[in-house]
Amino acid sequence: MSQLSEDELHQLAMTTVGQSLEADGYEFLAVNSAPKKDPQFVCTKDKTLHFVVVRHVRYPQNPNEFDSELMNQVKEHAIKFKAKTYYAGVGFANASDYDKPLSKNEPYAINFNGIKEI
Numbered sequence: 001m002s003q004l005s006e007d008e009l010h011q012l013a014m015t016t017v018g019q020s021l022e023a024d025g026y027e028f029l030a031v032n033s034a035p036k037k038d039p040q041f042v043c044t045k046d047k048t049l050h051f052v053v054v055r056h057v058r059y060p061q062n063p064n065e066f067d068s069e070l071m072n073q074v075k076e077h078a079i080k081f082k083a084k085t086y087y088a089g090v091g092f093a094n095a096s097d098y099d100k101p102l103s104k105n106e107p108y109a110i111n112f113n114g115i116k117e118i
Helices: 006-023 068-080
Strands: 027-031 041-045 048-058 083-094 108-112
Touching: 006 027, 006 041, 006 048, 006 083, 006 108, 048 068, 068 083
Parallel strands: 048 083
Antiparallel strands: 027 041, 041 048, 083 108
């Protein structure tokens, strides 16, 4: 049984957040899918620029908790571009048993509560 790698979880998180942004009417200007190359999404909506940082965690970590030092750095960078800064945390767990590892052949649960403005 092969487990999901950190890169695969990052890509799943990017897909989850990207689909949510698209559904909410955001237009993508740049997408940086490399982990820890911040921000991952640069987009516009209502003529405003938005920087979105995406992070994934495994259960039992809380996807809503973020590195405030990192987010402040991104926010300072965003201010130079008159952009708003957001954090998007995505949590993953094995759907049948949250305490089991995440595997490629089993369904997983996603905990994503939308983007949060910083």
